[in-house]
Amino acid sequence: MWILAFIFLQSILNVFGEDLHSSLYFVNASLQEVVFASTTGTSVPCPAGGAPPASLRWYLATGEEIYDVPGIRHVHPNGTLQIFNFLPSSFSKLIHDNTYYCTAENPSGKIRSQDVHIKAVSREPYTVRVADQKAMRGSVAIFKCIIPASVEAYVSVVSWEKDTVSLNSGQRYLITSTGALYIVDVLPEDGLNNYRCTTRHRYTGETRQSNSARLIVSDPTNAEPAILDGFDHREVKINHRVELPCKASGFPTPKYRWLKDNSPLEPDSRFRQTISGLLIENAQPSDSGTYVCEVWNSYGNAEVMGHLYVKQPLKAVVSPRKVKGSVGSKVSLSCSMSGSDEYELSWYRNGEIIYPGNNVRFTGLNRENLIIEGMTKSDGGAYQCFARKGKMSAQDFVQVILEDGTPKILSSFSEKVMNPNEPLFLVCNVKGTPPPRCSWSLDDDPVIKDAHHHLGHFETHEGHVVSQLNVTHTQVQDGGLYRCTCSNSAGVVYHQARINVRGRASIRPMKNITAIAGRDAFVHCRVIGYPYYSIKWYKNSALLPFNHRQRAFENNGTLKLSNVQQVDAGEYNCKVMVQPNKMESQSVHVRVRVPPYIQPFEFQRFTIGQRVFIPCVVMSGDRPLDITWQKDGRPIPASLGVTVDNIDFTSSLRINNLTPDHNGNYTCIARNEAAVVEHQSQLIVRVPPQFVVQPEDQDGIYGKTVTLNCSAEGYPPPTIVWEHSKGSGRGGSSLSRETQTSLSPATWDSSSGGIPRRSQAS
Numbered sequence: 237m238w239i240l241a242f243i244f245l246q247s248i249l250n251v252f253g254e255d256l257h258s259s260l261y262f263v264n265a266s267l268q269e270v271v272f273a274s275t276t277g278t279s280v281p282c283p284a285g286g287a288p289p290a291s292l293r294w295y296l297a298t299g300e301e302i303y304d305v306p307g308i309r310h311v312h313p314n315g316t317l318q319i320f321n322f323l324p325s326s327f328s329k330l331i332h333d334n335t336y337y338c339t340a341e342n343p344s345g346k347i348r349s350q351d352v353h354i355k356a357v358s359r360e361p362y363t364v365r366v367a368d369q370k371a372m373r374g375s376v377a378i379f380k381c382i383i384p385a386s387v388e389a390y391v392s393v394v395s396w397e398k399d400t401v402s403l404n405s406g407q408r409y410l411i412t413s414t415g416a417l418y419i420v421d422v423l424p425e426d427g428l429n430n431y432r433c434t435t436r437h438r439y440t441g442e443t444r445q446s447n448s449a450r451l452i453v454s455d456p457t458n459a460e461p462a463i464l465d466g467f468d469h470r471e472v473k474i475n476h477r478v479e480l481p482c483k484a485s486g487f488p489t490p491k492y493r494w495l496k497d498n499s500p501l502e503p504d505s506r507f508r509q510t511i512s513g514l515l516i517e518n519a520q521p522s523d524s525g526t527y528v529c530e531v532w533n534s535y536g537n538a539e540v541m542g543h544l545y546v547k548q549p550l551k552a553v554v555s556p557r558k559v560k561g562s563v564g565s566k567v568s569l570s571c572s573m574s575g576s577d578e579y580e581l582s583w584y585r586n587g588e589i590i591y592p593g594n595n596v597r598f599t600g601l602n603r604e605n606l607i608i609e610g611m612t613k614s615d616g617g618a619y620q621c622f623a624r625k626g627k628m629s630a631q632d633f634v635q636v637i638l639e640d641g642t643p644k645i646l647s648s649f650s651e652k653v654m655n656p657n658e659p660l661f662l663v664c665n666v667k668g669t670p671p672p673r674c675s676w677s678l679d680d681d682p683v684i685k686d687a688h689h690h691l692g693h694f695e696t697h698e699g700h701v702v703s704q705l706n707v708t709h710t711q712v713q714d715g716g717l718y719r720c721t722c723s724n725s726a727g728v729v730y731h732q733a734r735i736n737v738r739g740r741a742s743i744r745p746m747k748n749i750t751a752i753a754g755r756d757a758f759v760h761c762r763v764i765g766y767p768y769y770s771i772k773w774y775k776n777s778a779l780l781p782f783n784h785r786q787r788a789f790e791n792n793g794t795l796k797l798s799n800v801q802q803v804d805a806g807e808y809n810c811k812v813m814v815q816p817n818k819m820e821s822q823s824v825h826v827r828v829r830v831p832p833y834i835q836p837f838e839f840q841r842f843t844i845g846q847r848v849f850i851p852c853v854v855m856s857g858d859r860p861l862d863i864t865w866q867k868d869g870r871p872i873p874a875s876l877g878v879t880v881d882n883i884d885f886t887s888s889l890r891i892n893n894l895t896p897d898h899n900g901n902y903t904c905i906a907r908n909e910a911a912v913v914e915h916q917s918q919l920i921v922r923v924p925p926q927f928v929v930q931p932e933d934q935d936g937i938y939g940k941t942v943t944l945n946c947s948a949e950g951y952p953p954p955t956i957v958w959e960h961s962k963g964s965g966r967g968g969s970s971l972s973r974e975t976q977t978s979l980s981p982a983t984w985d986s987s988s989g990g991i992p993r994r995s996q997a998s
């Protein structure tokens with residue numbers, strides 16, 4: 237059967253403009269950690285931006301958008317996140333020691349910044365100490381500034397003093413990169429001085445001075461080596477210098493030898509043995525490993541063993557850089573990583589994590605390839621690849637521009653008259669994404685390549701597709717209606733025109749056609765030869781048109797039936813006057829098929845636990861009918877326990893015990909020979925609100941934060957409102973909503989009285 241109704245899907249696309257003036261970018265990818273003093277507060281600009289200016293928003297790593305907490309946290313309109321200074325007693329881990337990220341959104345899409353760890357440090361009491369040391373005359377003495385582990389990460393040695401005079405690294409004194417003081421060639425008089433260190437806190441700026449320590453100088457006596465300075469773990473950034481300390485006492489003066497991963501250290505111009513140990517310049521990832529420093533003299537030996545790790549910044553690069561797709565096309569992106577072999581990779585589209593699904597696939601060991609088949613309208617925008625390793629993260633993104641890729645004819649051929657044996661050149665020039673494929677037909681029969689018919693196809697450098705049909709030695713039967721049909725995943729387009737080859741006129745036998753009720757149908761009288769005088773259509777011997785829905789074009793033999801109805805079925809006769817008194821005729825049978833029509837249905841309101849019956853009735857349409865159901869675009873999962881009963885022209889759903897899992901959009905799909913139609917309705921299962929966590933009585937401590945938790949579940953999600961039962965309380969400004977589910981006054985003050993009035997509703 238020959239279906240003559242061409243259906244053209246006109247997709248109205250929400251196309252992301254290929255607007256060169258619209259872009260998104262990262263301002264500062266190296267911003268990964270912000271440590272600040274509670275006494276100063278901090279301002280963190282959003283590390284992402286865009287042109288035209290993007291709207292910038294901050295979130296917690298958990299995905300919650302953050303909100304202003306008066307006097308504590310504020311996001312400025314320019315996207316700068318400000319955390320105000322605070323009293324150590326008001327420390328809130330949620331605000332002052334948490335991972336945040338920022339997003340930038342403009343018409344190009346939405347990107348999300350790297351994670352930024354924001355951490356406040358407060359002044360806390362600590363002391364630094366120096367211990368007395370012993371050394372033999374002529375050997376090395378080492379003083380270390382002992383910093384408590386709790387502040388070690390923030391506190392560093394800024395100077396050493398000898399009897400209140402600051403020491404500089406020089407001939408006999410050396411202050412190492414780790415802050416130790418070395419005194420070389422110890423002299424007896426070195427034992428007469430006091431030594432102390434001064435430290436500074438990197439964030440609070442506080443300085444501390446240690447106690448005074450002394451050096452006890454003895455005469456050299458034979459002794460086996462004893463380690464004075466060593467290490468067990470060192471990290472260094474690639475291309476930086478690092479010192480691995482290894483220094484021992486002993487007499488005679490010990491000798492040193494370095495091993496790396498159990499083999500003697502290969503000589504390298506970047507390695508240098510210094511007074512304090514091994515200095516590595518320009519560290520490389522291959523320098524990572526286990527180092528052993530062997531120390532010996534004639535009385536014994538000792539060793540220092542430690543690990544060095546050379547950190548490389550993680551780097552992610554997404555390719556290809558420029559991606560254009562169209563509705564229905566396939567897009568493949570790949571993310572290549574350097575800097576580490578171990579990382580966790582995730583993909584985001586417009587700031588939302590991408591999960592594998594119907595049309596989304598990941599391939600590669602670490603999901604480094606993203607493949608999206610059949611792009612849809614909402615699939616355009618910014619695609620980001622995120623790699624995370626511990627606290628480090630790296631990301632890159634590309635913009636996927638969704639074009640209206642439906643094929644369009646740029647140039648083509650028009651009707652003409654030719655003499656037999658004249659060559660015929662027909663061309664269709666078409667554009668579209670992905671590049672369309674074209675096929676040719678003559679009077680609806682495909683054109684087959686043979687000795688006289690040549691088909692060609694190529695792409696121009698602009699990406700347009702040119703399809704050619706050449707006919708050498710044209711014959712009368714090469715005349716007729718030529719059509720080139722070009723299609724890709726986004727759509728289809730065609731162009732047609734008559735080519736008349738001179739010769740005796742006649743009509744090719746015609747094929748019966750199926751017309752679809754409610755649509756338009758075209759019936760062509762397949763005339764060949766030229767000239768001919770007129771083409772007329774008859775039905776039951778009556779000349780057409782005999783109603784307003786019929787239109788016959790005498791010049792080219794097309795009969796158009798608008799808004800086809802059952803009565804249009806039957807035999808049609810096409811008569812061509814080939815000579816003033818000679819007629820040719822052919823008949824064609826038109827069958828009318830009626831598409832299904834589903835009686836619209838709407839779900840009423842349902843509550844959890846109820847029984848539900850949903851009928852789908854196909855009121856009209858030819859049989860056989862096939863009726864199926866989908867939930868949220870997929871077959872209904874068996875686990876939902878939904879029974880489907882199909883009886884003749886109806887199909888129904890039965891649900892015995894409604895649960896929240898039944899929430900979703902249900903589609904009834906009816907198909908027959910003519911068409912596929914569907915009807916969708918949303919089922920909402922109401923769940924009455926119920927408390928999950930209820931606030932409990934709590935004692936507040938003056939000046940401290942108190943958190944009252946409350947959470948409830950239900951569907952649609954319930955709104956939580958706080959009320960306060962005693963007194964009128966004072967302004968809500970001292971109240972902050974920590975999460976949707978807890979209430980926490982910023983700080984208690986004596987005037988707060990009881991529980992403050994109320995917080996915002998969620």
Ligand SMILES: *[C@@H]1O[C@H](CO)[C@@H](O)[C@H](O)[C@H]1NC(C)=O
Nearest residue numbers: 263264265266267268269270
């Ligand atoms: C990027 O962030 C780093 C780390 O906070 C900072 O040192 C640097 O100044 C910033 N660069 C720019 C251009 O803002």
Ligand SMILES: *[C@@H]1O[C@H](CO)[C@@H](O)[C@H](O)[C@H]1NC(C)=O
Nearest residue numbers: 279281282312313314315316
């Ligand atoms: C953003 O605005 C705040 C307050 O007006 C200002 O202090 C800050 O410097 C601005 N930051 C940038 C990056 O413009």
Ligand SMILES: *[C@@H]1O[C@H](CO)[C@@H](O)[C@H](O)[C@H]1NC(C)=O
Nearest residue numbers: 661690691692693704705706
């Ligand atoms: C068709 O004819 C044109 C003009 O002679 C020629 O350029 C083209 O290569 C031909 N194509 C094929 C497929 O033969």
Ligand SMILES: *[C@@H]1O[C@H](CO)[C@@H](O)[C@H](O)[C@H]1NC(C)=O
Nearest residue numbers: 746747748749807824825826
């Ligand atoms: C066209 O339909 C008629 C009536 O159903 C039938 O008799 C005839 O054989 C059909 N012709 C073709 C070519 O299918």
Ligand SMILES: *[C@@H]1O[C@H](CO)[C@@H](O)[C@H](O)[C@H]1NC(C)=O
Nearest residue numbers: 717732733734760789792794
């Ligand atoms: C015949 O002409 C009418 C009106 O110009 C046009 O709509 C129709 O497509 C033509 N048919 C063919 C087969 O060219």
Ligand SMILES: *[C@@H]1O[C@H](CO)[C@@H](O)[C@H](O)[C@H]1NC(C)=O
Nearest residue numbers: 868869899900901902917918
């Ligand atoms: C169901 O359809 C409604 C209205 O068309 C839409 O808002 C909702 O997001 C859909 N739900 C699902 C799960 O697709």
Ligand SMILES: *[C@@H]1O[C@H](CO)[C@@H](O)[C@H](O)[C@H]1NC(C)=O
Nearest residue numbers: 932934942943944945946978
């Ligand atoms: C409130 O909830 C948080 C997070 O679940 C929990 O850490 C805290 O202990 C809870 N507080 C009270 C008073 O229940």
